[in-house]
Amino acid sequence: MDNDDPFKRDLTMRWWEHELSNYEAYVSGLVERELERLPQPHRSAYLNLIKGMPSLELVEEAAILAEGYISRGIFHRKYIANALHVAIASWHRIDFLVTWDFGHIASVHKQARLKAFNTSAGFFVPEIVTPEFLVS
Secondary structure (H helix, E strand, C coil): CCCCCHHHHHHHHHHHHHCHHHCCCCEEHHHHHHHHCCCCCHHHHHHHHHCCCCEECCCHHHHHHHHHHHHCCCCCHHHHHHHHHHHHHHHCCCCEEECCCCCCCCCHHHHHHHHHHHHHHCCCCCEEECHHHHCC
């Protein structure tokens, strides 16, 4: 969540509080580790939000898929965590990967390349969306 952008923060909280229950939500261990690196008080608040959510494993197949994204130039190695987020969602057949990261994950061009790669390799293609897309 972007604490520096009130629009994104408020929209995300609205979605979380009023819409999340309409979905079968998951979190990955990777997200948990990212949240653990945040400064307080955000770290505790965000970790409390995801407490009790089912966690998706980083399985070897997802790691191999992420390497495929990097070897094809879809993600730069510097952004391996982003490649892993998408690969975990793909491997576990998650319908929506929710993010505000337009620069590295949610861009239309990145999504087109991911769709082409996953489709040709026989992997599920999650829809990468912002919370805004899911607010009714």
